[in-house]
Amino acid sequence: MSAASETATSTKAHRAALDWIRSGGKRLLIGGEWIEALSKKTFTTINPATEEVLTEISEADTADIDLAVHAARQAFESDSWSGISPHARAKYLVRIADAIERHAEELAVLESFDMGAPIAYSITRVHSAAELFRYYAGWVTKIHGTTNPTDNSRFIYTLREPMGVCALINAWNVPLVMAASKLGPALACGNTAILKPAEQAPLSTIRLGELIHSLELPPGVVNIVPGFGPTAGAAMALHGDVDKIAFTGSTEVGKRILQASSGNMKKVTLELGGKSPNIIFPDADLDRAVESSVIGFCRNSGQVCSAGTRLFVHESLHDKVTRRICNLASQYQVGSPLAQDTQMGPLISRKQMERVLSYVDAGKSEGARLMMGGSRVGDIGYFVQPTVFSNVENAMQIAQEEIFGPVLSIIPFKDEDDAVLKGNETSYGLAAAVWTSDASRAHRVARALKSGRVWINTYAETDPVMSIGGYKQSGYGREMGAESIEAYTQTKSVLMRL
Numbered sequence: 001m002s003a004a005s006e007t008a009t010s011t012k013a014h015r016a017a018l019d020w021i022r023s024g025g026k027r028l029l030i031g032g033e034w035i036e037a038l039s040k041k042t043f044t045t046i047n048p049a050t051e052e053v054l055t056e057i058s059e060a061d062t063a064d065i066d067l068a069v070h071a072a073r074q075a076f077e078s079d080s081w082s083g084i085s086p087h088a089r090a091k092y093l094v095r096i097a098d099a100i101e102r103h104a105e106e107l108a109v110l111e112s113f114d115m116g117a118p119i120a121y122s123i124t125r126v127h128s129a130a131e132l133f134r135y136y137a138g139w140v141t142k143i144h145g146t147t148n149p150t151d152n153s154r155f156i157y158t159l160r161e162p163m164g165v166c167a168l169i170n171a172w173n174v175p176l177v178m179a180a181s182k183l184g185p186a187l188a189c190g191n192t193a194i195l196k197p198a199e200q201a202p203l204s205t206i207r208l209g210e211l212i213h214s215l216e217l218p219p220g221v222v223n224i225v226p227g228f229g230p231t232a233g234a235a236m237a238l239h240g241d242v243d244k245i246a247f248t249g250s251t252e253v254g255k256r257i258l259q260a261s262s263g264n265m266k267k268v269t270l271e272l273g274g275k276s277p278n279i280i281f282p283d284a285d286l287d288r289a290v291e292s293s294v295i296g297f298c299r300n301s302g303q304v305c306s307a308g309t310r311l312f313v314h315e316s317l318h319d320k321v322t323r324r325i326c327n328l329a330s331q332y333q334v335g336s337p338l339a340q341d342t343q344m345g346p347l348i349s350r351k352q353m354e355r356v357l358s359y360v361d362a363g364k365s366e367g368a369r370l371m372m373g374g375s376r377v378g379d380i381g382y383f384v385q386p387t388v389f390s391n392v393e394n395a396m397q398i399a400q401e402e403i404f405g406p407v408l409s410i411i412p413f414k415d416e417d418d419a420v421l422k423g424n425e426t427s428y429g430l431a432a433a434v435w436t437s438d439a440s441r442a443h444r445v446a447r448a449l450k451s452g453r454v455w456i457n458t459y460a461e462t463d464p465v466m467s468i469g470g471y472k473q474s475g476y477g478r479e480m481g482a483e484s485i486e487a488y489t490q491t492k493s494v495l496m497r498l
């Protein structure tokens, strides 16, 4: 965390990000204008690596959400977005992708400052965000209804139409990717949007709002409303004139959103927590399995909903794999997010750090073996060591609850049935992985796992064409892939007597 390593990426992008942060006055984008919150209230966001305040941001509350919903409603009803040529709409999405790429380094530095991810990772996330917008640009001209079979006296067809006003609420762990995976399909399908970034890391989303604003989309099509969950977020979920809500965050808040949305029967998609099983059979390519499994629980300091936090290892390999995982994880560079060689930055907040450390205590007191890590790194910034527990039992708290930190539970299994049984013994079902060189077993296990996503011989690879979503309490509906188009449209069937 030396000054020298701080400057490793820096140069122009670093300066651009800092200048932007210091220019202050971060506001709400409502109806095509950047305005202060009606209450004039602001909140601060901090750099979790230094604990320093980065800047102040206008804080949206119920009255501002009302304004934003009104602006989005007007834009929707005016047909300025849903009514224009799909080719024109697609072009806007391509331009958003281009703008993100033109500002990729600046956005990545901003995100690293605000939420602590290593710069090398942030850069890949920014490019993923651009790729998502490009993917959805491709969809715009391919969203259509059907002509349905009937007799000669009738004509039956369907129209695929936008939902209307979409409220989009995000978590803080991959802000731009989440913004793209919600705004992309919402806009592609002709909806208008109100996007609330998480209060812990709103900056890259606000900057994205500026880039979108500079492309002169019709006013009110994209509104950005930074603010807190129980106020701004709750107002979005409750609002009677919001047609659809898409949320990423904790299962607990997801349940609340589902209840709030019932007032006017909003269409809902929820991307919630996970406790994903990552299963290594004895015939796996162990080098790759070990390397990916470490990335699977350490990437983004474990603050990934699909993190591979339960590692099931065949009992014959348990000790060997545990040793190798610890060897590799102990070499992880924990440090300044802005240093090029950093592999793990801090956690998002003091609260999150304390939560993660309390799970370490829980693991120890439940009798799991702490093989490495388990402590804070340094005394400034919310850094926690990669942490590995072995001989974990699936019923322990550390194997059942989402920790959202770099904490791995290694659990031995006897055979395929045992692995599947234990893998599925969780209230979550977001992601899973299986490592084996037996193709039949790979597909058998992929089918048997109750999870919205399964990787075979890899972990955490994503692609816009691949949907994500939860079985069980990991969510409702799907994001990304073709299914996301369904999540942002509704069909109308029309019958005409000839």
Ligand code: ADP
Pocket (backbone or CB within 6 Å): 169, 170, 171, 172, 196, 197, 198, 199, 227, 228, 229, 230, 232, 233, 234, 235, 237, 248, 249, 250, 251, 253, 254, 256, 257
């Ligand atoms: P995390 O624990 O990962 O921060 P949360 O579920 O608390 O996840 O928050 C995710 C997002 O949901 C954030 O944007 C937050 O502001 C918002 N949020 C939190 N509580 C509510 C709520 N009651 N209603 C709507 N949104 C909320």
Ligand code: MG
Pocket (backbone or CB within 6 Å): 045, 046, 047, 048, 113, 114, 115, 200, 201, 202
């Ligand atoms: Mg921050």
